Amino acid sequence: MTNPAPSPLASFRVRVTKDHLVFSAAHFITIGDWCERLHGHNWRVAAEVAGPLDGNHFVVDFIALRDQLQKLVDELDHSLLVPMKHPDIQVNVAGEEVEIRFQKRRWVIPTDECRLLPIAQTTAELLAQYLAQTLCERMGAALKGQTSLRLDVEENFGQWAICELPLAGPVPDRLE
């Protein structure tokens, strides 16, 4: 039996998903004029990087990818996710309290229990984009030369949103 020669057409990707890559957080979204009640999810995340192998024969070190993603997840754990770019949700940060308004409704939450996110809605899609872009920034040179970063967010069992960022070429505007 002969060993196959390494194929120049082979492509590689690495993926990290762990039981502890989960954050428990509250949120609400608007759908048209209707606004959900405040509720929570256990949001599960996974990250995947595609691209060529480096000198260590890695796409990217699993451990570096896992640990950076874990830090991000831990920052969101046990918090209220607040969208700062929603056109109709007003957010006023006043010292130790954050006041959030939508139409006639008003929530006042301790500031350290809020995560003020640069997104228009806390949908699974935009959370996936936020996590992908922030992970990409924090991984920095470790992703140099790679092709794409994919971030999966599961909001409820079996309900995933996926954001894939190209890593080659111009960097897209941040969350615009």
Ligand SMILES: Nc1nc2c(c(=O)[nH]1)N=C([C@H](O)[C@H](O)COP(=O)(O)OP(=O)(O)OP(=O)(O)O)CN2
């Ligand atoms: N494509 C998307 N669709 C929906 C999103 C989203 O982020 N992306 N989000 C929502 C709501 O936030 C909703 O809270 C989803 O939660 P879920 O618990 O699945 O909603 P249910 O009302 O069905 O709750 P059950 O407890 O499972 O009955 C909606 N769509």
